[in-house]
Amino acid sequence: MLAAKQRNPRSYRIVGPQRQIDERETPHPRVDRGELGERLRSWRNTRAGQDPFRRIFGVGGGDPKNCLQLIMRQLPEGAVNPDRTAVSDPAGMARNIKEVARFLGADVVGITHLDQAYVYSHRARDKAAMGQKAGDPIHLPYRYAICMGFASDYYKFLTNNSRISDADYGLGNNHMIAPTFMLAAYIREMGYPARAHDYARGEVNPIPLAVNAGLGELGRHGMLIHEEYGSRIHLSVVTTDLPLAVDEPVDIGVTEVCKYCMKCARTCPSYSIPFGGKEVYNGVEKYRINVDTCYKYRLAGRGQWTNCVICVSSCCYNKPKAWWHTLAVWSIKRTPIPLRPLLIKPLLWIDDLFWGKRPWRHMKWLDYDNAPVPVTCDIPGCQVKHRDLQHKQLHRPTQAAGGSVS
Amino acid sequence: MTYVIVEPCIGVKDKGCIEVCPMDCIHGTDDDKMVYINPEDCIDCGGCIPACPVGAIFAEGEVPEKWQRFTQVNADYFNGKR
Numbered sequence: 001m002l003a004a005k006q007r008n009p010r011s012y013r014i015v016g017p018q019r020q021i022d023e024r025e026t027p028h029p030r031v032d033r034g035e036l037g038e039r040l041r042s043w044r045n046t047r048a049g050q051d052p053f054r055r056i057f058g059v060g061g062g063d064p065k066n067c068l069q070l071i072m073r074q075l076p077e078g079a080v081n082p083d084r085t086a087v088s089d090p091a092g093m094a095r096n097i098k099e100v101a102r103f104l105g106a107d108v109v110g111i112t113h114l115d116q117a118y119v120y121s122h123r124a125r126d127k128a129a130m131g132q133k134a135g136d137p138i139h140l141p142y143r144y145a146i147c148m149g150f151a152s153d154y155y156k157f158l159t160n161n162s163r164i165s166d167a168d169y170g171l172g173n174n175h176m177i178a179p180t181f182m183l184a185a186y187i188r189e190m191g192y193p194a195r196a197h198d199y200a201r202g203e204v205n206p207i208p209l210a211v212n213a214g215l216g217e218l219g220r221h222g223m224l225i226h227e228e229y230g231s232r233i234h235l236s237v238v239t240t241d242l243p244l245a246v247d248e249p250v251d252i253g254v255t256e257v258c259k260y261c262m263k264c265a266r267t268c269p270s271y272s273i274p275f276g277g278k279e280v281y282n283g284v285e286k287y288r289i290n291v292d293t294c295y296k297y298r299l300a301g302r303g304q305w306t307n308c309v310i311c312v313s314s315c316c317y318n319k320p321k322a323w324w325h326t327l328a329v330w331s332i333k334r335t336p337i338p339l340r341p342l343l344i345k346p347l348l349w350i351d352d353l354f355w356g357k358r359p360w361r362h363m364k365w366l367d368y369d370n371a372p373v374p375v376t377c378d379i380p381g382c383q384v385k386h387r388d389l390q391h392k393q394l395h396r397p398t399q400a401a402g403g404s405v406s
Numbered sequence: 407m408t409y410v411i412v413e414p415c416i417g418v419k420d421k422g423c424i425e426v427c428p429m430d431c432i433h434g435t436d437d438d439k440m441v442y443i444n445p446e447d448c449i450d451c452g453g454c455i456p457a458c459p460v461g462a463i464f465a466e467g468e469v470p471e472k473w474q475r476f477t478q479v480n481a482d483y484f485n486g487k488r
Contacts, residue, residue, distance in 0.1 A: 392425060
């Protein structure tokens with residue numbers, strides 16, 4: 001069994017042996033192989049990139065040399081400096097590394113032990129510069145994982161789903177690449193091995209590592225929830241042997257909030273987020289989303305959007321930086337666990353009242369306008385009334401997803 | 407896989423399923439006896455099942471024997487329309 005050295009976080013629980021996941025089993029490689037249907041594979045390679053402003057973020061058929069993340073994917077990583085800097089105080093070095101990470105652009109940073117359960121077993125992509133081929137086993141024998149979070153713009157995400165939220169989502173993926181590369185490079189120059197794992201290249205699942213590093217907790221929608229940024233946060237990791245003090249998982253009340261809130265499950269258009277309780281998958285007890293329906297829902301974009309960020313936007317932890325949000329989360333954290341529902345239920349009522357049951361905002365930006373567009377049916381003669389997403393019903397707990405869970 | 411609308415929809419056409427389908431893949435005309443799911447667009451989310459008041463929607467692999475032909479009926483409806 002691959003065991004973590006830290007205490008278990010509250011938002012997920014290890015209940016059995018975990019196997020390492022093969023990166024080729026993750027959604028993008030599966031779609032590229034056509035396992036979720038030829039239509040989706042074709043969409044990902046062509047129609048998803050109809051807009052040139054999508055193609056620079058690596059979506060659909062552009063010139064790879066016009067896309068930063070695809071260029072960075074092919075860059076070699078440098079050598080470890082033979083003149084090693086001695087580290088007598090791992091806690092002091094951890095403070096140094098966190099300060100450097102913030103200086104480079106990270107909004108949040110934490111450190112944890114590198115649990116091999118969250119290292120992919122085999123890689124999904126070639127990387128010629130490092131002599132790596134798809135299918136190669138991954139060997140990542142490092143001790144620590146430095147987890148960084150890069151926050152996205154609250155208001156642009158509220159335009160979900162649109163070319164505006166697409167742009168900000170793509171920018172977040174690209175923002176993390178340079179700081180992650182530079183932090184790994186800094187550590188190598190100090191004489192310690194380090195590997196960058198970001199949107200351009202990654203050999204680890206960043207979410208459980210970020211939970212273990214105290215960046216936040218695991219939400220019902222399967223993503224990290226940070227107390228200030230919610231889930232509008234892109235994660236990257238640097239794995240290294242540089243001696244560092246590690247952080248502990250945090251309790252920001254996600255376990256209780258996700259039990260009662262269910263806003264992501266109510267708003268998820270594709271019923272991919274469960275209303276029910278946690279399930280055990282691969283030795284981990286957690287909420288289990290349907291990644292297949294989540295991914296396939298991208299086909300509903302009709303050329304108006306590519307990435308669905310509705311669950312991110314609807315999460316009640318997703319708020320602009322404001323004292324009342326800080327106060328609400330602080331109050332939950334300070335309340336004894338058995339009493340939390342007494343506080344959370346009125347807070348959720350207030351959340352629905354002021355922020356809406358389906359948080360969304362109209363915005364015009366560049367030439368984009370996310371005003372709802374009437375659905376144009378492409379079936380000749382069809383006379384049923386198709387409603388746009390903003391006028392569809394919200395889901396109820398009795399409406400469970402019917403598809404198979406992945 | 408896809409979901410399939412079967413016989414109990416005939417004459418009912420509640421259309422509650424249309425309200426909840428994220429892919430807008432359920433279609434029909436006023437003259438049709440029922441509505442139909444386009445198997446090419448269905449993403450297997452199952453959101454339509456609890457919306458149907460007469461229990462007329464099944465996963466393709468779970469259609470009762472007596473309504474098996476409706477899998478083809480749904481698919482045939484879209485022949486020449488795509």
